[in-house]
Amino acid sequence: MTDEKLHDAYAGVDISRIVHDLQWLVNGRLNRVTRRGGMLILEVYARQERRYLLLDPPGFIACARVKPPGEPVTGVSLLVRRHVEHARIKQVGTRFADRVFWLTLEHTDRVYRLVLEYFGNGNIILARWDGEGSPSEEWDDGWRILGVRVAAEYGVRSLKPGRAYRPPPYTPVDYAHPDGWLGGEKRLVTLLARHGLGGKYADHVIRRLGILVEARWEDLAEDVKGKVREVLAGYAQPVGWMVKDALPWLANHALGEEASVEAFCQLDLPLPEGMMSGVTASGEEKKEGGERQGVRALERQEAYKHELEEKIRLLTRRGEWYYTHYPLAKEIEAFINAYWEAHHTLRGIEKEWPAHFPRIRLVEGKRIILDVQED
Numbered sequence: 001m002t003d004e005k006l007h008d009a010y011a012g013v014d015i016s017r018i019v020h021d022l023q024w025l026v027n028g029r030l031n032r033v034t035r036r037g038g039m040l041i042l043e044v045y046a047r048q049e050r051r052y053l054l055l056d057p058p059g060f061i062a063c064a065r066v067k068p069p070g071e072p073v074t075g076v077s078l079l080v081r082r083h084v085e086h087a088r089i090k091q092v093g094t095r096f097a098d099r100v101f102w103l104t105l106e107h108t109d110r111v112y113r114l115v116l117e118y119f120g121n122g123n124i125i126l127a128r129w130d131g132e133g134s135p136s137e138e139w140d141d142g143w144r145i146l147g148v149r150v151a152a153e154y155g156v157r158s159l160k161p162g163r164a165y166r167p168p169p170y171t172p173v174d175y176a177h178p179d180g181w182l183g184g185e186k187r188l189v190t191l192l193a194r195h196g197l198g199g200k201y202a203d204h205v206i207r208r209l210g211i212l213v214e215a216r217w218e219d220l221a222e223d224v225k226g227k228v229r230e231v232l233a234g235y236a237q238p239v240g241w242m243v244k245d246a247l248p249w250l251a252n253h254a255l256g257e258e259a260s261v262e263a264f265c266q267l268d269l270p271l272p273e274g275m276m277s278g279v280t281a282s283g284e285e286k287k288e289g290g291e292r293q294g295v296r297a298l299e300r301q302e303a304y305k306h307e308l309e310e311k312i313r314l315l316t317r318r319g320e321w322y323y324t325h326y327p328l329a330k331e332i333e334a335f336i337n338a339y340w341e342a343h344h345t346l347r348g349i350e351k352e353w354p355a356h357f358p359r360i361r362l363v364e365g366k367r368i369i370l371d372v373q374e375d
Contacts, residue, residue, distance in 0.1 A: 010058070010059075010061070010099060010118050010198070011097075011099070011196060011197055011198025011199075011200065011201050012096075012097035012098050012099050012173070012195075012196030012197070012198065013097050013196050013197060013198075013201065013235050014198070015094055015097075015098065015099050015100070015101055015118060016094060016096055016097055016098075016196075018061055018101070019092055019093070019094040019101045022063075022092045023092055024046055024047055025044055025046045025089050025092055025103075026046075026089060026090065026091060026092060027046065027088070027089065027090070028044055028045055028046020028047065028088075028089045029044065029045050029046070029086065029087070029088055029089065030042055030043070030044055030084055030085060030086065030087050030088075030089060030103075030105060031043040031044065031045050031050075031085070031086065032085060033073065033077060033080050033081035033084075033085050034070030034071070034073060034077070035070060035071055035073050035074070035077040036068060036069065036070055036071055037056075037071070038056055038149065039054055039055065039056035039060065040054075040055045040056070040076075040077055040080065040124055041053070041054055041055075041068060041070055042055065043067070044089065046089070051063050051064065051065060052064045052065075052066070052067055052068060054068065055116055055124065056122070057116050057117055057118045057122025057123055057124060058099075058117075058118045058119060058120065058121060058122030059122070059330075059334065060330075060331075061116075061118075075147070075149065076124050076125075076126060076147040076148060076149045079126050079146055079147035080114060080126050080147070083107065083110075083112055083126065083128070083146060084105045084107050084112050084114065084126070086107065087105035087106055087107035087112065088105065088106045088107070089103055089104075089105060090104045090105065090106050090111075091103070091104035091137055092104075093137060095167075095170050095172075096172070096173055096196070097173040097175075097195065097196025097197075097235075098170055098196065099117070099118040099119040100115065100116070100117050100118065100119070100167055100168065101115075101116055101118075102114060102115045102116065104135075104137075110128060110129070111128070111129040111134070111135055112126065112127065112128050112129070112146075113126075113127045113128075113129075113143060113165075114126055115127060115165065115167070117168070119168070121150065123148060123149055123150050123152070123159065124148070124149040125145060125147070125148045125149070125159060125165060126145070126146045126147045126148075127143040127144060127145050127146060127165040128143070128144050128146050129142055129143055129144075130142055130143075130144045131143070139166070139167055141164060142164075143164060143165040144162065144163075144164060144165070145159065145160065145161050145162065145163050145164070145165045146161060147161060148160065148161065156169060171195075173195050173196050175232040175233060175235050176232075176233060178228070178229060178232050179217075179225075181195060182217040182228075183217050183218065184216070184217070185216065186216070187213070187214060187215065187216060188206065188211065188215050188216060188217050188220070188228075189202045189203060189205075189206050189213055190202075191217070192205060192206075196235075197235070201235075205228065205231055208231075209224060209227050209228065209231075211224065211228075328356075328357070331357075332357055332358075332370075335354065335357070336349070336368060339352065340366065346363050346365075346366065346368065347363075349363065349368070350363075357370075358370040358371055358372045359371040
């Protein structure tokens with residue numbers, strides 16, 4: 001599967017959710033750097049847990065518990081190992097609804113950033129702070145590129161060793177007040193896609209609300225504009241309470257084409273008042289009740305999560321298998337889409353079906369039913 005065929009795997013809102021969920025890495029440590037093909041594998045240790053970040057822009061992000069097989073490090077992965085192995089992770093940052101994120105790392109007396117660009121053909125860049133003073137959490141002049149997976153020259157920036165790193169141009173997204181940036185001559189679906197919703201989310205909003213694909217914002221009736229505003233308000237707070245309560249970020253994607261963020265917001269499972277009543281805002285147990293209250297609060301939280309997972313399973317026809325095997329499910333989707341684009345049919349796809357995919361039970365038009373067991 002080529003990078004070009006995977007370039008729509010993540011929209012800007014996907015990256016925002018993933019980065020939100022990766023905040024547990026802050027103040028952790030990057031233990032070991034390996035690679036497999038173009039994929040960068042980072043062994044990280046934080047909050048007494050070891051995980052493996054699998055990073056292969058533009059089409060793949062995963063956080064695994066089991067160490068994947070690696071290969072000898074070369075190229076940018078070798079530079080990452082040389083400069084930031086055993087570094088402290090100080091920040092996992094992004095810009096809202098942008099397909100770029102980074103890890104800020106401190107090693108000895110130097111500060112580095114490992115940048116992952118999940119757009120176009122994707123890229124991995126290692127930059128070092130060579131400016132004066134300490135860098136801010138945003139982007140300042142003074143970040144110097146040490147290595148890059150694919151060197152490139154653009155009109156507004158250069159991705160070559162020795163050059164100053166500048167992130168791609170970015171217009172802040174304000175989903176709470178969309179009227180300004182949705183106006184104009186361009187199609188609504190185009191403007192949605194350019195402002196962090198990728199092709200799949202923008203298309204889904206249009207289909208779900210029954211809007212003509214050629215429509216502009218000015219063409220919409222006021223009640224339809226109101227519905228679009230409601231959907232965007234959901235993206236502005238992308239199910240933060242689900243992420244906060246440790247439901248895996250990939251469950252956010254489980255709805256996929258089966259429901260929009262609007263459906264998430266309409267779930268009749270609001271965060272219960274006092275769900276963590278035995279724990280203070282700082283995470284410490286209250287004195288009265290002590291350990292017993294803390295245990296009960298965690299039990300309530302676990303029960304709530306199980307109830308929420310069941311609601312998601314009912315809400316999507318894909319079921320639990322899809323989001324418990326999310327990286328594989330996305331790989332299968334990308335393969336099917338690429339085959340369809342090449343042949344305009346799924347006939348004969350069995351002959352090219354990768355061996356590590358679940359077996360095909362049935363092919364119906366554009367739909368494939370897999371032989372999988374629901375957990």
